[in-house]
Amino acid sequence: MNDFSELENELKKLRPLSASPELFSRVEQGLTNVTSDDTLSGKVIRPERFRINWLSFGIALGAAAVLLIFARLDLNRSMKNVPVIASVTPAPRVANAMPANQFVPAGVSQIIYHSRDEGLIFPGESAQPVRRVRSQMRETSQWRNPATGASLRVSYPSEQVELIPVSGQ
């Protein structure tokens, strides 16, 4: 016992005010919102880099569009400077079939360089487990201008998350 035991007892007799019923409702509402948020997201936290990859994808597409525009402008300019020369040689059939100065898709590749099994999870309120497999890959798209032989290649990293249903049988 110390010198303050009597004072401590007096202090403990002081009762703090109770919480209002409104506070209970507000907390309940807050927790309910939280629960629905969690359910919607399946309690799977999306990694930052996944979102960043979407950003990279957008930037890459933007860069590709700008490159295409510049390529067209350059070709137009160079075409204007070239004097028209009469030729008896028939133009190649391919060049006639394809509009000049136009890039056409030449190929798409997808290389998976890392794949990781992250184990079983229970998405949302589901009782059925699923296996989550995360794969990192690099996707490359290529375009080619048949008239000039110029090519354009856009490559970007991407990540894919697969949820594979697992049977307990």
Add this chain to the structure above:
Amino acid sequence: MENVATDESWRTSFSELAPGLLLFARQWVRSGADAEDIVQEAFVKFWRRNHNVNNRALLYATVRSIALDLIRRDSRRARREAEAYSDAEQAVEPKFEIADESQRLLGNAVDRLPREQSEVLVMKIWNDLTFAEIAETLGISQNTAASRYRYALAALKKDLLPQ
């Protein structure tokens, strides 16, 4: 123990903890409504992160952090609170259920304590935190927490002595 937001266990925990948490929050704000805002945000955040509700040091640290953030966010409020604290006799909403005159005097004396002493006193007396938990909440040593508690009691005793 894992918190599950969908069940009613939060209600039991909150019923037990709310009065002490509100009293703790009232140290930074002068109105009960503001204290309820702080406690609501803290409890929902705490529960959402599935923290163990027995980890009271973390729970009180959450309340304290949100209260300080609130004051920092609103400089006008901070000035208002500072002015209110500089004039402790100013009438504010009661924090306790007052039964008689001696309790009113005691409650007023608690209000006049320096913040660093009153927060230790509130956690110790009305929330039953140990000095270890108080120290963890405030980021101080257990000895410092115990000293502040003793200083608070000494100040109250001196304040309540008949003049």
